[in-house]
Amino acid sequence: MSDLDFLEKLLDGAEVEWRPLADVTLPTSNIKWSNTDQSYRYIDLTSVDRETGTISEAKEITAETAPSRAQKLVEADDLIFATTRPAQQRLCLIPSDWAGEVASTGYCVLRPDQSHVLPGWLLHWISSTQFKAYVEEHQSGSAYPAISDGKVKAFSIPIPCPEEREKSLTIQGEIVRILDSFTELTAELTAELTAELDLRKKQYNHYRDQLLGYDVESLELRPLGWVGEVRMCKRILKSQTSPTGDIPFFKIGTFGKRPDAFIPRDLFEQFKDKYSYPKIGEVLISASGTLGRAVIFDGKEAYFQDSNIVWLENDESKVLNKYLFYFYQIAKWQSSDGGVIKRLYNDNIKRTLIPVPCPDDPEASLAEQARIVEILDKFDTLTTSLSEGLPREIELRQKQYEYYRDLLLSFPKPAEAAEA
Known part of the structure; x- marks a missing residue:
């Protein structure tokens, strides 16, 4: 039925x-x-x-x-x-x-x-x-x-x-009972999936630390300055931004989220051609606020707040970009106090040590980095991907509940009843 x-x-x-x-x-x-x-x-x-x-x-x-x-x-x-x-x-x-x-x-x-x-x-x-x-x-x-x-x-x-209160409350009660059961079942399934997700995250953190942690004997420490130079975009003045426009401008507060400021296309093209701009795959990091929060640049047109969002100019001859991305999650940043909040200056970043496999043998090093990245990618998919991982399952359970709830509450309104 x-x-x-x-x-x-x-x-x-x-x-x-x-x-x-x-x-x-x-x-x-x-x-x-x-x-x-x-x-x-x-x-x-x-x-x-x-x-x-x-x-x-x-x-x-x-x-x-x-x-x-x-x-x-x-x-x-x-x-x-x-x-x-x-x-x-x-x-x-x-x-x-x-x-x-x-x-x-x-x-x-x-x-x-x-x-x-x-x-x-x-x-x-x-x-x-x-x-x-x-x-x-x-x-x-x-x-x-x-x-x-x-x-x-x-x-x-x-x-x-409405004219038969006892019957009215009985009908309401039966629908409420069913919806409460759906709510309880959804909560139980979500709790199970959340527990599974927490376990996967712990496993992911364990393997990440085992594979590229500071105390891994097979890895040698090198300063990030050995990898490449720190770069940032040209400074954008507040007067050059607007709430709407052509090119998203990411500030430290919107980094990795939705932009709330934009710059004109002509300014973007001018600055992009003349000054530093990230290459596809390079890893942008926050140098203020939540230090080292990382986003892999996907090549979509955007501009980034100078000094607060930076990246290492990396040709991947020493360290893979994706390896850097995973390392940033455990990095022991050499930060400086910048008044109210801590921040990373270029020298702080360049002095921060990164564990690297076989740094004096580029071919062997990159092969091992690729192996580590492949393993961590699988765990990352399980823990964070909305399309393949457990969070997607939780979302589907919630949508399923909402679908059945709306069906059970689909009472005809007067106009609909008259048409029927």
């Missing part, structure tokens, strides 16, 4: 009425700090774990220490939904041991009227694809998108058999 057939059988021709959340939730209240000397646990926006939908940590606060946003009192079975950056879907069903605590005004508190809706019914609808689409349509702001409590409560959900 398909999920749609199951839904039709469960409804058995019963009416379905769509109601805004405001009609099926009860009023909530704010705390009056002037009237209490008690302490409360404060559910801030960061207190709710997005992955598990549970409260992971919370500060103890009093009237004297409470931040201005600590206002909303919550009770057991309340659903809280973060209205700041709502696309992140930070939500939680309040458990009984958190009843009477205080939540941030950054949450919309939905208190189900349990004569009409079950708490789990609200939870699954607020987690649904339909609600996510609604949020995207009604949120405002670009840098800090948000949605108002009023907009959240204007979202409509289906109430089966």
